[in-house]
Amino acid sequence: MEQNTKKIKNVKNRKFAAYAAILVALVLAVAVPLNLLASRLNIVWDMTPTGLYELSQTTTKYLDELDHSGKTVDFYFLMEMDYLSTDTNSMALYHTLEQYSSYDCINFVDFDPNNEPALIEKINPDGILNLKTGDMVIQCGENTRHVPGVNMYEYKYSYDSAGNPLVEEANFTGENFITGAIDAVVSGRNSMVYFLTGHGEKSLKDDYTVFRRNLINRNYTPAELNLSMSEAVPEDASLIIVAAPQLDLTNDETRKLNDYLDKGGNVSFLMSPNESDVVYKNFESIMEAFGIGMDYDIVAETNPDLYKGSPYLYQVSVVASESEYSTHLTDELINMTNSNIYPFMQDSRSFFRYSGAEDPTLQIEPLLQTISTTDEMGNTVSTAIGEPYGGKSTKTIENEVLDLVMYSTSPSRNDAKLLVFGNAEFIDDEHVEEDFMIVPVFMMLSTISWMHNSDLDTDMGIMNKAKDFDFMHLNSETEANTTTVIFIVVPFIVALIGAGVWLGRRYS
Numbered sequence: 230m231e232q233n234t235k236k237i238k239n240v241k242n243r244k245f246a247a248y249a250a251i252l253v254a255l256v257l258a259v260a261v262p263l264n265l266l267a268s269r270l271n272i273v274w275d276m277t278p279t280g281l282y283e284l285s286q287t288t289t290k291y292l293d294e295l296d297h298s299g300k301t302v303d304f305y306f307l308m309e310m311d312y313l314s315t316d317t318n319s320m321a322l323y324h325t326l327e328q329y330s331s332y333d334c335i336n337f338v339d340f341d342p343n344n345e346p347a348l349i350e351k352i353n354p355d356g357i358l359n360l361k362t363g364d365m366v367i368q369c370g371e372n373t374r375h376v377p378g379v380n381m382y383e384y385k386y387s388y389d390s391a392g393n394p395l396v397e398e399a400n401f402t403g404e405n406f407i408t409g410a411i412d413a414v415v416s417g418r419n420s421m422v423y424f425l426t427g428h429g430e431k432s433l434k435d436d437y438t439v440f441r442r443n444l445i446n447r448n449y450t451p452a453e454l455n456l457s458m459s460e461a462v463p464e465d466a467s468l469i470i471v472a473a474p475q476l477d478l479t480n481d482e483t484r485k486l487n488d489y490l491d492k493g494g495n496v497s498f499l500m501s502p503n504e505s506d507v508v509y510k511n512f513e514s515i516m517e518a519f520g521i522g523m524d525y526d527i528v529a530e531t532n533p534d535l536y537k538g539s540p541y542l543y544q545v546s547v548v549a550s551e552s553e554y555s556t557h558l559t560d561e562l563i564n565m566t567n568s569n570i571y572p573f574m575q576d577s578r579s580f581f582r583y584s585g586a587e588d589p590t591l592q593i594e595p596l597l598q599t600i601s602t603t604d605e606m607g608n609t610v611s612t613a614i615g616e617p618y619g620g621k622s623t624k625t626i627e628n629e630v631l632d633l634v635m636y637s638t639s640p641s642r643n644d645a646k647l648l649v650f651g652n653a654e655f656i657d658d659e660h661v662e663e664d665f666m667i668v669p670v671f672m673m674l675s676t677i678s679w680m681h682n683s684d685l686d687t688d689m690g691i692m693n694k695a696k697d698f699d700f701m702h703l704n705s706e707t708e709a710n711t712t713t714v715i716f717i718v719v720p721f722i723v724a725l726i727g728a729g730v731w732l733g734r735r736y737s
């Protein structure tokens with residue numbers, strides 16, 4: 230009887246083992262070939278809710294149409310894909326680029342820029358683009374777009390008790406930038422920044438070569454414009470810059486600029502002090518419509534602790550704005566000044582706000598001012614003065630905090646924007662790379678982006694794709710040990726018990 234019972238148990242055990250062996254074989258028979266096939270064909274099953282590893286319908290539809298157009302886009306990626314594939318944090322970018330490269334219209338070239346100087350010379354012959362590893366250069370015909378690698382992801386951080394950054398939210402933003410850049414070079418669409426000529430202005434070609442490169446790196450196309458020889462401001466104008474004019478605008482040019490502003494245009498006046506007796510009547514009329522007035526002076530600092538070698542080269546302050554219209558203009562600049570990067574201005578005139586501006590909807594803010602102090606009466610004053618200089622000025626401005634950079638937005642004119650700087654030399658080739666001019670130069674570039682963001686010209690409406698970051702914050706060693714026991718030790722013990730039970734049944 231006992232022998233029959235053992236035989237029955239052995240038969241059951243053999244059946245159990247056979248079933249287990251068959252199940253393992255079936256799993257291997259299905260899983261292994263599927264994995265090999267997926268690996269060979271580079272198949273990715275995207276299980277993420279935002280489609281993190283797949284191109285959007287907007288991009289696939291666009292590229293399908295581009296495939297049939299016969300046009301080819303040269304797409305240079307300044308990093309080897311094999312290297313990118315090893316970075317687990319860059320999988321979204323890796324799979325995105327893999328899919329772009331699969332289209333016939335995309336001639337995709339990945340390379341290490343440190344090992345391919347000839348290729349760098351080919352795609353950046355003038356050395357204008359400030360290329361870094363991980364950047365992209367996208368070309369079609371004579372059109373080029375530079376897509377910085379830092380634009381591929383957007384992170385939001387919090388900080389632990391020790392001040393260490395923690396990634397709380399991450400989004401893959403690269404697809405919108407890349408598809409938009411491809412569309413921009415295919416269509417030949419440019420963000421034009423015109424420097425006005427005809428009034429003795431500083432020359433884009435001779436005086437602003439470094440600043441010109443800065444604009445091109447931000448995907449703007451700078452060019453000169455003589456408005457007296459044009460019927461109107463060109464339709465493609467993203468911004469008009471007037472740099473150190475020695476003469477006033479004509480009435481006809483003023484009309485053309487006002488027509489452009491009425492359509493929501495953007496204008497920057499860089500009004501360096503002019504010792505001649507020229508009165509800028511038409512320039513002032515445009516400023517006045519935006520609620521800004523211009524002084525005929527040159528600002529000097531009387532406190533030796535605040536100027537560098539000359540009273541006309543002095544430390545200034547960035548205005549901290551609470552307005553939704555300029556907060557993003559000043560936040561990063563204030564962070565720079567908090568890092569002991571002190572802003573200076575040189576040979577600047579001052580501006581002021583008209584107290585009775587005709588348009589009550591105007592949004593007017595100062596961006597850069599002389600440094601203020603508090604007097605014995607508690608009033609906010611400044612040790613800088615505005616000395617009479619050319620034109621119609623006859624008095625010295627004392628004790629007032631002087632505005633050196635201002636902006637104004639006019640909602641009634643389709644959100645037209647006007648920016649005024651009291652100096653045009655801070656961005657010329659002689660001064661633009663001076664350490665003490667970093668903040669004003671950055672401010673100028675920031676205001677250009679604020680007036681007309683070149684990214685808007687390449688916005689394809691592709692939503693950012695969220696990456697999920699799950700964190701377990703352990704506040705003590707005891708908590709860490711408890712977590713280790715729960716998630717590692719306990720499952721291991723359960724596995725051992727299960728194995729013991731199985732062995733007991735196997736050999737019982």
